[in-house]
Amino acid sequence: MMEMTNYLNRQLAGVKASDILNFANFAQQIPNIINFTLGEPDFNTPEHIKQAAIQSIHDDHSHYAPANGTLALRENASTFLANKYQQHYTPDEIIVTQGATEALYTAIVSVLNPGDKVIIPTPTFPLYIADVTVAGGQPVLVNTAATGFKLTPELLAETITREGEAVKMVILNYPSNPTGVVYSPEELKALADVLRDKPIFALCDEIYSELHYDQPHASLSAYLPEQTILVTGVSKSHAMTGWRIGLLGAPQSLINELSKIHQFTITSTATVTQDAAASALGQGKDDALPMRDAYSTRRDYILATLDDLGFITVKPEGAFYIYTKIAPDLEQDDEKFAYDLAERGLVAAVPGSYFGPGGEHYLRLSYATSMAEIKQGMTNLKNYVARQRTE
Numbered sequence: 001m002m003e004m005t006n007y008l009n010r011q012l013a014g015v016k017a018s019d020i021l022n023f024a025n026f027a028q029q030i031p032n033i034i035n036f037t038l039g040e041p042d043f044n045t046p047e048h049i050k051q052a053a054i055q056s057i058h059d060d061h062s063h064y065a066p067a068n069g070t071l072a073l074r075e076n077a078s079t080f081l082a083n084k085y086q087q088h089y090t091p092d093e094i095i096v097t098q099g100a101t102e103a104l105y106t107a108i109v110s111v112l113n114p115g116d117k118v119i120i121p122t123p124t125f126p127l128y129i130a131d132v133t134v135a136g137g138q139p140v141l142v143n144t145a146a147t148g149f150k151l152t153p154e155l156l157a158e159t160i161t162r163e164g165e166a167v168k169m170v171i172l173n174y175p176s177n178p179t180g181v182v183y184s185p186e187e188l189k190a191l192a193d194v195l196r197d198k199p200i201f202a203l204c205d206e207i208y209s210e211l212h213y214d215q216p217h218a219s220l221s222a223y224l225p226e227q228t229i230l231v232t233g234v235s236k237s238h239a240m241t242g243w244r245i246g247l248l249g250a251p252q253s254l255i256n257e258l259s260k261i262h263q264f265t266i267t268s269t270a271t272v273t274q275d276a277a278a279s280a281l282g283q284g285k286d287d288a289l290p291m292r293d294a295y296s297t298r299r300d301y302i303l304a305t306l307d308d309l310g311f312i313t314v315k316p317e318g319a320f321y322i323y324t325k326i327a328p329d330l331e332q333d334d335e336k337f338a339y340d341l342a343e344r345g346l347v348a349a350v351p352g353s354y355f356g357p358g359g360e361h362y363l364r365l366s367y368a369t370s371m372a373e374i375k376q377g378m379t380n381l382k383n384y385v386a387r388q389r390t391e
């Protein structure tokens with residue numbers, strides 16, 4: 001019999017199944033475990049957004065939406081981005097996508113030719129590597145552990161010089177999954193200066209922009225608008241992961257081209273969920289604030305425990321993840337540590353090395369979980385570490 005998998009797109013062989021998902025599935029089977037692996041808000045979608053969706057159904061908004069999205073949503077998105085972050089995209093410079101995930105895919109597939117290189121600072125959200133690989137591109141992973149998990153202008157310039165003209169894109173994610181690191185306006189300006197007038201796109205994943213704890217969110221799009229492709233959405237800001245609404249922003253000439261991949265892969269996103277998202281970005285422009293305050297309290301609680309235990313953490317300033325280095329006297333293989341912690345300590349935290357070079361010896365804890373769970377999880381962690389230290 002012929003083995004038909006041999007005849008698939010060869011790029012697929014280069015795409016790994018998700019280690020994070022495997023770990024999360026393993027951890028889920030363990031009774032009474034406290035789960036810090038989740039990448040989505042534990043809050044429910046605000047009531048006015050649900051009501052907008054219900055109204056939309058009653059109004060028979062059951063037909064195809066315009067390919068790039070309903071005008072109401074694109075108008076609200078345009079105003080939201082301008083008022084909140086001084087990002088200036090007209091409604092025609094925005095595509096409504098199937099979550100930020102489709103926005104990333106559309107941008108990457110639209111830009112890359114086979115063999116093109118994409119600079120990805122690590123530790124990173126692994127989806128970027130998979131998308132670049134599927135598009136026939138070559139991910140260039142840049143370890144940022146030595147620079148506080150940030151891509152510096154020096155590292156960027158050095159990498160561009162070393163990798164040469166095949167570099168077509170750099171992917172930046174701030175606030176970052178998995179590290180929670182953010183960039184200041186000065187840091188973004190300096191990165192923009194390196195990229196300016198080079199034929200390189202900056203794909204900026206700002207899906208966590210509303211979850212910024214200590215300073216206002218800044219965007220590279222303010223300093224390098226012609227080369228920036230913005231990815232954002234309502235999944236994290238409005239606790240709407242299941243509604244699958246993302247946003248892609250870019251100058252008009254680029255949007256006209258990006259729209260082709262979007263249209264031919266998904267036609268348009270669901271009309272009802274777009275109506276709900278229009279309410280999120282219109283009436284609900286500050287819906288994230290109470291959630292942000294809750295996340296901030298949780299972050300501080302976990303940080304204090306990790307500090308006490310001798311773990312080393314770069315204080316996360318955004319998103320809802322803590323990336324912490326295992327205390328030096330404990331098991332240093334992060335995968336071994338995480339599996340043992342899950343089985344014997346009843347705490348599930350993702351091994352840091354699953355996020356790429358620079359993540360060895362780290363764990364990622366998501367604090368998108370209730371304070372009661374967090375308190376129990378930290379007690380479990382303390383007990384586990386105490387046992388390790390006396391065994």
Ligand SMILES: Cc1ncc(COP(=O)(O)O)c(C=O)c1O
Pocket residue numbers: 039098099100101102125173176177205207233234235241244245246
């Ligand atoms: C950095 C980052 N980008 C994009 C996404 C996907 O967002 P969406 O659910 O809107 O597709 C996630 C989800 O965890 C993420 O962490």
